[in-house]
Every structure is written in C-alpha cells, then in structure tokens.
Amino acid sequence: MNDPNRRPAIRHLGPKRAKASVTKVVRRAEFPLRAAPTPKGLSPLPSRVGANYDTDWARRYPARMARKVALATIGKGIVRYYARPDIRGLDRLHDLEGAAIFAANHQSHADTPVIITSVPEPWRSKLVVGAAADYFFGNQYSAALSALFIGAIPIERTSINRNTIEKAVNLLRGGWSMVIYPEGGRSPDGWGQEFRPGAAFLAKQAGVPVVPVHIRGTFNILRKGRNWPTRSASVVNFGRPIHFTEDDNNRTFTRRLQQAVESLADETATGNWFAARQRAHAQVSPGIAGPDGAAWRRRWALTAPRESSGTSKRRWPYV
Amino acid sequence: MSTRRGLVLDVERSTPPILFHHGEGFRFEKLPVGSRVVYPNEPLDAIADVDRAIHEALHNPLGDSEPLPALMKPGMKLTIAFDDISLPLPQMQAPDIRGRIIEQVLDIAAAAGVDDVHLIAALALHRRMTEDELRHAVGDRVYDAFAPHGQLYNFDAEDPEGLTHLGTTDHGEEVVISTRAVESDLVVYVNINLVSMDGGHKSVATGLSGYTALRHHHNVHTMRHSRSFMDQEKSELHTKNWRQGRLIRDAGLKVFQIETTLNNDTFPRPWHFLQKREWEMTPRDRALLLGTTKFLDRVPRRTARTLMQNIRAPYGLTSIQAGEVEAVHKVTTENVYRQHLVPVQGQTDVLTMGLPYLGPYNVNSIMNPILVACLGLGYFFNLYRGKPLVREGGVLIMTHPTPWEFHPVHHPSYIDFFEEVLADTTDPEVIERTYERRYAEDEWYRHLYRTSYAYHGVHPFYMWYWCAHALEHLGQVIVVGGDPRSVKRLGFRSASTLNDALEIAVDVVGTQPTITHIHNPPVLMADVT
Numbered sequence: 001m002n003d004p005n006r007r008p009a010i011r012h013l014g015p016k017r018a019k020a021s022v023t024k025v026v027r028r029a030e031f032p033l034r035a036a037p038t039p040k041g042l043s044p045l046p047s048r049v050g051a052n053y054d055t056d057w058a059r060r061y062p063a064r065m066a067r068k069v070a071l072a073t074i075g076k077g078i079v080r081y082y083a084r085p086d087i088r089g090l091d092r093l094h095d096l097e098g099a100a101i102f103a104a105n106h107q108s109h110a111d112t113p114v115i116i117t118s119v120p121e122p123w124r125s126k127l128v129v130g131a132a133a134d135y136f137f138g139n140q141y142s143a144a145l146s147a148l149f150i151g152a153i154p155i156e157r158t159s160i161n162r163n164t165i166e167k168a169v170n171l172l173r174g175g176w177s178m179v180i181y182p183e184g185g186r187s188p189d190g191w192g193q194e195f196r197p198g199a200a201f202l203a204k205q206a207g208v209p210v211v212p213v214h215i216r217g218t219f220n221i222l223r224k225g226r227n228w229p230t231r232s233a234s235v236v237n238f239g240r241p242i243h244f245t246e247d248d249n250n251r252t253f254t255r256r257l258q259q260a261v262e263s264l265a266d267e268t269a270t271g272n273w274f275a276a277r278q279r280a281h282a283q284v285s286p287g288i289a290g291p292d293g294a295a296w297r298r299r300w301a302l303t304a305p306r307e308s309s310g311t312s313k314r315r316w317p318y319v
Numbered sequence: 320m321s322t323r324r325g326l327v328l329d330v331e332r333s334t335p336p337i338l339f340h341h342g343e344g345f346r347f348e349k350l351p352v353g354s355r356v357v358y359p360n361e362p363l364d365a366i367a368d369v370d371r372a373i374h375e376a377l378h379n380p381l382g383d384s385e386p387l388p389a390l391m392k393p394g395m396k397l398t399i400a401f402d403d404i405s406l407p408l409p410q411m412q413a414p415d416i417r418g419r420i421i422e423q424v425l426d427i428a429a430a431a432g433v434d435d436v437h438l439i440a441a442l443a444l445h446r447r448m449t450e451d452e453l454r455h456a457v458g459d460r461v462y463d464a465f466a467p468h469g470q471l472y473n474f475d476a477e478d479p480e481g482l483t484h485l486g487t488t489d490h491g492e493e494v495v496i497s498t499r500a501v502e503s504d505l506v507v508y509v510n511i512n513l514v515s516m517d518g519g520h521k522s523v524a525t526g527l528s529g530y531t532a533l534r535h536h537h538n539v540h541t542m543r544h545s546r547s548f549m550d551q552e553k554s555e556l557h558t559k560n561w562r563q564g565r566l567i568r569d570a571g572l573k574v575f576q577i578e579t580t581l582n583n584d585t586f587p588r589p590w591h592f593l594q595k596r597e598w599e600m601t602p603r604d605r606a607l608l609l610g611t612t613k614f615l616d617r618v619p620r621r622t623a624r625t626l627m628q629n630i631r632a633p634y635g636l637t638s639i640q641a642g643e644v645e646a647v648h649k650v651t652t653e654n655v656y657r658q659h660l661v662p663v664q665g666q667t668d669v670l671t672m673g674l675p676y677l678g679p680y681n682v683n684s685i686m687n688p689i690l691v692a693c694l695g696l697g698y699f700f701n702l703y704r705g706k707p708l709v710r711e712g713g714v715l716i717m718t719h720p721t722p723w724e725f726h727p728v729h730h731p732s733y734i735d736f737f738e739e740v741l742a743d744t745t746d747p748e749v750i751e752r753t754y755e756r757r758y759a760e761d762e763w764y765r766h767l768y769r770t771s772y773a774y775h776g777v778h779p780f781y782m783w784y785w786c787a788h789a790l791e792h793l794g795q796v797i798v799v800g801g802d803p804r805s806v807k808r809l810g811f812r813s814a815s816t817l818n819d820a821l822e823i824a825v826d827v828v829g830t831q832p833t834i835t836h837i838h839n840p841p842v843l844m845a846d847v848t
Contacts, residue, residue, distance in 0.1 A: 030336055030347075030349075031335030031336050031347065031597055031605070032338075032347065032597075032600065032605040032608045033605070033608045034333030035602070035605065036334075036597040036598035036599070036600070037333050037335070037599070038598045038599075039330065039331065039333075039598065042326070042328075042598075044598075044599070045599045046792055048601075118643065140602075140603075147689060212707075218475075219651060314413060
C-alpha cells in the first residue's frame with residue numbers, strides 16, 4: 001500500500017533509465033512486427049488491393065442487405081443532414097429498363113453518397129460505383145469499407161487495366177448498374193473537367209445506356225483537400241438516357257455525354273429547362289469547365305452571387 | 320496460373336529474421352549476412368477433377384499391365400493394401416485420396432463380382448492405426464462395409480501364420496510378406512508418394528513385410544551407402560527393396576500399383592502464413608504468426624501439441640498413375656521431383672533447419688528426442704540429390720525443444736532405447752551389433768505391437784540408423800533451444816540461441832563458415848551441384 005507520508009525518491013540519484021521513445025521502439029521493431037522488405041532481385045507478389053481487389057463478396061446477398069440497410073438509415077440521414085439533395089429529372093428515367101451507367105460530374109466525396117441515395121429503384125438495389133483503384137482500394141480496410149458501403153469496384157484511372165474493365169463490363173451485362181465519374185477525379189476548384197472516354201467504352205462494350213447526371217452544390221460539402229464535411233444544399237439532376245449508336249465512336253459519344261451534362265448544369269443553374277435545351281441545341285450551353293484565366297478568377301466566377309429568381313422573392317412586406 | 324519455383328535467397332543486412340519451426344512453436348532467427356536460405360517451390364496446380372483422374376489411371380495403366388477392370392474376375396481373391404498413418408504429413412483434409420481411390424477400385428471389383436476382398440493397412444513395423452485413423456484414410460463407407468467383418472485390418476508383422484517366406488534374393492536378402500497377399504490373385508497397392516523415397520517396390524516389400532526381411536535394408540550399412548535414400552539412383556535402400564520387389568514379382572504375385580503425388584499445399588487457413596515467404600506476409604499473416612507464436616509459447620505443451628496435430632493439410636493431387644510397379648514409379652518420381660527439387664549451387668559449412676512438430680512416426684503422438692534426431696538427421700538431411708547440402712565434416716544446427724518426453728503407448732521401446740542404449744553409446748554400428756536383436760525379439764514389445772498401438776521393439780533402432788549417414792558425414796550436430804539433458808543423451812551439443820550455436824560451430828568449421836538454411840516445411844529437396 002502506498003504510504004502518503006513517504007517522500008518521493010530523489011530521482012537524479014537513482015539509476016538512469018533510458019528515455020522511452022515511440023520512434024525508437026518502432027525503429028527497432030523487426031519482422032514479424034513490421035513487414036519484411038522484398039529482397040533485391042525478387043519481384044513482390046501481385047498486390048491484392050488496388051485494381052486487383054476482389055469485390056465479389058460485396059455483391060452477395062448478406063453484403064447487399066447490409067448496404068441497403070446502412071444506406072436507408074445512416075447513409076440517408078447523413079446525406080439529408082449535410083446535402084439536403086433536391087432530386088430532379090427522375091421522370092426522364094421512366095422508359096429506362098435494365099442496367100445503366102449513371103455518369104455524373106464530380107466535385108466532392110459527397111457526390112457518391114448523394115447519388116447512390118438519389119438513384120431510384122430498381123437501379124439502386126443493383127448499383128456499383130466505379131471508384132479510383134489507387135485511392136479507395138489502396139489498402140485492405142478502405143477497400144473493404146468502400147466495397148461494402150458504397151458498392152465500389154476498382155477502376156484504374158491512370159492506366160488501362162483489362163481486368164477492371166472486363167469486370168465492369170461483365171457486371172453491366174449481368175444487370176448491375178454503375179455510377180461513374182467521367183472526369184476521372186474530383187474537381188480541384190469547383191469547375192468541371194473534360195470528360196474521359198471510360199463511360200463511352202463501357203456503354204459500347206456492355207450495350208447499356210448512359211444516364212447523364214449533374215450534381216450541384218456538393219463542392220462545398222467535402223471538396224478536395226477537406227477532411228470534414230460542411231452543410232450545403234445540393235441538386236441532383238438526372239438527364240435522358242443516351243444510347244451508343246452505330247454512328248458513335250468513343251470520342252463523339254463522350255462529347256455527347258458531356259454536352260448532356262452541361263445542358264443539365266445550365267438547366268439547374270437557370271431553372272429554365274426550355275431555355276437550357278435551346279442553348280444546348282444551338283451548342284451554346286455554358287460549359288462545365290468555367291472561364292479561362294487565373295485560378296482566382298475562376299473561383300471568383302464560381303462564387304459570384306446568382307440572380308435571384310422570382311420564387312425567392314419575399315412574399316410578405318416587412319412590417 | 321504457373322507455380323513459382325523455389326529460390327535460394329542471399330541474406331543481406333535488410334533480410335528479415337527468418338521463421339524457424341521449433342517443435343510446436345516458432346523462432347525468428349537473424350542469419351548472418353552472406354548466409355543462404357533455400358525456399359521450397361510453391362504448390363503445383365492441383366488436378367481439378369480428381370475422380371476422373373482416378374478413373375483414367377485405373378483404366379489406362381502404365382507398363383505391362385492390363386486395365387484394372389480386366390484384372391478383376393468373379394471368385395478371385397483381391398487384397399487392397401494402402402499406406403498407413405505415416406503418410407501424408409500432416410494428414411490430409413477429408414476426403415483422403417486413399418479412400419477416393421479405394422472406392423473406385425471397389426466399385427470395379429463389385430461390378431466384376433469379386434467377393435473375397437481384404438483391405439490391409441500396410442504398416443510394417445509401425446504402430447497399428449486406430450479406428451478413427453482408418454476411417455479417415457479409407458472413408459466411413461469403406462470402413463463400415465469391411466471392418467465389421469474383419470476384412471479391413473492393420474497388417475501384423477508378428478503373426479506367425481500371417482507371413483510367408485517367398486525366397487531369398489541373389490544377395491541373400493530374405494523376402495517375407497503377408498500370406499494374404501501371397502494367396503491373392505491380385506494385390507492393389509494404394510500409395511501416397513509424399514517424398515521420392517515412397518512407393519515403388521518398397522510398398523509391398525516393406526509395407527507388407529516384417530523384421531526378418533526388413534533387417535536386410537533397415538540397417539547401418541544400407542543407410543550409410545544411401546546418398547541419399549531420397550535419390551533412387553544412389554540409394555542402397557532403394558536397390559535392396561527393388562531386389563526384394565522383383566523377387567516378389569517373379570514369384571507370381573500380381574501387383575497393381577497405384578501411386579499418387581500431392582502438391583506442397585501443406586498448411587490450411589489460418590495456418591496458411593507458414594507457407595509464405597517472410598516478405599510476402601500480409602499484416603494479417605504477421606499478426607497471426609506473432610499471436611500464434613506467443614500463444615503456443617504460453618500454453619502447456621500438451622495443448623499446443625493437440626492444436627498442431629489437428630492441422631489437416633489441404634493437399635491437392637498433382638498426379639495419379641497406376642499399373643506395373645516400376646513403370647508407375649518412374650513417372651511418380653518425376654512428379655515428386657517436379658514439386659520438391661530446388662537447385663542449389665555448392666555445399667555449405669553449416670546447415671541450419673527448423674524442425675516442426677511432426678514427423679512420420681509421431682502422428683497424433685509425441686515427438687520424442689529420438690524422433691527429433693531422425694527428423695533432422697534422417698529426413699531433412701537426406702532431402703538432397705547429388706551431394707549433401709552440408710559438406711563433409713560440416714555442422715548441422717537444428718532448432719527443436721527436444722523434450723525428454725515419450726508417448727508411453729506408441730513408443731514404449733523408445734523409452735528403453737533412450738534410457739538404456741543411448742546412455743551406453745550413440746554409435747549406430749555398436750548399437751546394431753549389441754542391442755538390436757534383443758529389442759526386436761522382445762516378447763513384451765511384440766505383444767504391445769500386436770495388441771496395443773505400439774511401434775515395434777526394433778523401430779527406435781531404425782530411427783537411429785536413419786541418422787547413420789548424417790552422423791558419419793557431419794563434424795558436429797547442435798540443437799538450439801532443446802532440453803540440454805535430452806540433447807546430451809543424443810550425443811549432440813545444445814545451444815540457447817542460434818548465435819551461440821554458430822559460435823560453437825566455429826571450433827569445427829572455422830571463423831568464416833558458409834551458412835545455408837533450408838526453409839522446410841513445406842517439403843523441399845535440394846538438388847545440389
């Protein structure tokens with residue numbers, strides 16, 4: 001038992017103890033506490049993460065049920081709290097049957113939860129998300145979480161990986177719909193980026209239509225470089241499905257897809273569908289890429305106050 | 320997918336500590352820079368449709384043999400012999416390949432109207448198999464059909480009426496085998512060829528034989544002239560078995576040989592990490608390895624032993640061939656080599672090895688000090704082709720706790736051998752000359768072998784003879800982490816750590832020895848040039 005009257009020992013007279021240091025302990029750790037380096041001249045095993053991660057388990061019944069429950073409860077709650085999505089254009093999907101590719105602009109990490117909780121049934125139940133293999137599948141834990149909760153499948157964005165493309169095509173042929181971001185990554189500044197031909201390639205190979213989707217307002221929620229979300233209202237606008245025709249090639253189809261998203265962006269921004277369609281047909285829709293110029297000017301243009309519409313006018317006079 | 324071949328790793332400063340088996344535990348040893356580590360080949364691709372492969376083998380035999388259905392006649396006497404509990408190691412996950420083959424053989428026999436069928440566990444002087452072990456080997460269906468009627472049983476090499484003297488080879492080796500086999504119109508032998516020593520004429524000539532015949536090749540002279548007994552071209556053991564086998568063939572015994580080879584897929588999940596190279600272990604593997612090591616270090620040895628002995632290997636079948644003994648065995652050996660051979664350049668001064676918990680003679684049992692010596696100096700040392708991995712006069716360092724512990728039911732004669740014989744001398748020749756016959760003909764051991772589950776009285780002698788080549792070849796044997804009393808009784812040196820052992824070895828091999836470690840199991844055979 002400790003004696004409260006006992007004086008503490010005079011420390012500097014006692015035997016000196018080496019200073020404990022986490023760094024020292026970590027440095028001294030050897031196999032098996034830390035990974036052994038691959039010896040020189042030998043090739044490491046092919047990675048089981050990244051593009052090689054096997055997500056089949058996440059499409060089996062238990063995982064699908066877990067995902068469905070998680071999205072319907074926690075997922076939807078969080079999305080409502082942070083993004084308050086206004087979902088538009090669902091009527092355009094009325095004639096859509098079977099699997100489809102939902103191709104959206106990409107502003108933020110919030111895009112995926114917003115879109116997978118906005119896609120209607122029956123596509124929502126069999127939905128996978130093409131996610132950057134190097135980012136979401138970088139290690140076993142993030143890969144498992146991504147596959148389980150958002151139904152992610154790895155897509156190489158820096159190189160062409162036949163396996164990942166074959167996997168995606170097989171899923172589409174097997175009736176699974178897919179969310180894909182043709183820009184290849186999140187917007188660095190809030191403006192859109194040029195579309196890449198991945199969606200066109202998949203649509204052609206799998207023979208499924210592509211639904212253009214425009215998301216607005218999520219940039220402020222969890223944009224690139226931010227780790228914690230902030231609240232911001234968002235709009236998800238679904239466009240009319242586009243089919244890959246005989247006259248198309250990957251480049252032209254990608255252009256058509258980008259124009260469709262730009263038209264949706266115009267429609268969302270102005271609130272005038274007909275005017276947006278007119279501009280689209282005249283090929284004068286404002287692009288998603290924003291104005292050329294210095295970064296501050298692009299940002300300036302993006303955050304310029306919008307013209308207030310009639311509906312937001314105060315209905316009652318100040319008293 | 321192609322299988323990655325084994326490799327010889329040159330140890331550098333950045334090379335991690337190497338995993339050494341240490342009985343029912345593991346050690347991590349940092350080898351000196353410049354040492355070599357020999358890693359085994361990865362498991363070969365297994366045959367996907369095993370039943371079809373068996374069917375093909377039985378209907379398309381090799382050599383001068385008719386297909387099995389053509390050999391079956393109504394009213395004939397059929398004997399099916401199969402390898403005992405010593406194969407494979409560890410036991411394979413159910414269904415055992417022996418059972419799958421025997422079922423197809425019996426189907427053919429049934430279709431041909433053969434009634435007189437006996438199934439014999441060909442255990443020679445090994446202990447009898449228990450009911451559970453027999454059920455595991457042949458399957459419940461076969462066991463329940465034959466065992467209750469006394470048609471499935473363990474071979475008894477001490478049954479005076481159960482053995483027939485077939486003759487003597489031109490080198491004076493007596494051939495005595497099972498009377499039931501001699502009286503049969505056909506003997507079907509089902510082998511598991513885990514290593515290149517298994518199978519061939521050894522199956523019947525040894526498996527269904529007794530002391531009278533075995534003593535002609537299970538002796539010090541044969542072992543010292545088998546370099547190694549895993550290499551058929553240079554194995555005196557092989558030569559003598561072949562002479563006996565040919566005599567059996569010439570005496571008119573019809574043997575339909577079935578041989579199988581397995582891949583190196585030795586450890587199931589969650590023990591899978593034991594198959595991996597250190598730098599390829601995932602964080603999960605390393606966590607399991609570390610956790611398992613700490614756990615096994617802390618639990619009583621009995622618990623650790625039970626845990627480890629329950630490992631069932633997920634072996635895959637890599638080949639099956641049937642027909643005439645020699646033609647079959649030639650193909651089998653090629654398939655065994657395909658899995659096991661790893662090329663190694665040059666010999667070494669010091670050979671290190673981590674001995675695991677299991678050898679052929681302690682399945683569901685205790686690895687006593689004699690079996691430790693046999694596993695290291697008998698089996699692992701002899702897993703070479705060409706020349707021994709360690710040079711003549713070199714040092715062998717092995718890690719094993721080597722407890723002074725014996726299974727009283729399985730190894731009664733081992734206890735006396737250890738207490739009486741090894742206390743007197745460790746010289747195999749003196750032991751053979753002075754003690755062997757007394758133990759071999761001891762009535763009490765004979766009684767235990769026949770009625771209990773004991774290895775034959777002479778068996779510990781054979782284990783010691785198995786070491787004879789290594790004992791003659793080596794300058795010193797050091798056991799790391801072993802019970803010093805046991806190690807001393809074996810005539811070896813004991814060391815607490817590998818560094819201590821290397822320090823001791825300096826006296827024999829000098830201050831700058833070359834060191835090679837064999838990362839075994841899974842099994843590898845060094846092809847030394």
